[in-house]
Amino acid sequence: MSQTGDQPDKKTALHSLNLTLAGVTGQVGCLTVIIILAAFFAGRWLDSRFDSDALFTVILMVASVPVTLVVMVWVVRSVTSRFAKPSGQNSQEDEEGIDRGKTP
Numbered sequence: 001m002s003q004t005g006d007q008p009d010k011k012t013a014l015h016s017l018n019l020t021l022a023g024v025t026g027q028v029g030c031l032t033v034i035i036i037l038a039a040f041f042a043g044r045w046l047d048s049r050f051d052s053d054a055l056f057t058v059i060l061m062v063a064s065v066p067v068t069l070v071v072m073v074w075v076v077r078s079v080t081s082r083f084a085k086p087s088g089q090n091s092q093e094d095e096e097g098i099d100r101g102k103t104p
Helices: 006-050 055-083 091-099
Strands: none
Touching: 006 055
């Protein structure tokens, strides 16, 4: 006997999760491109203002790498926090299950 009532709910939840992950990937990709382009154009502008040979461009491009990584982590953490289980819900049951060697 199969539970046909649970199957559409699981499909809907999986579909929703997949769409969310695709959206996060798109956001992170777009933000990465925006940060890198901003660093490039700001560096080129500073180089033209101070008559330097790509010094500011290189510095800003290198500095954009950690900025991009921080933004990626921030976006991913903000989205995944929405999927976390509300605190206090089933925590006692989970702790008892872990004590018995079961995974929640």
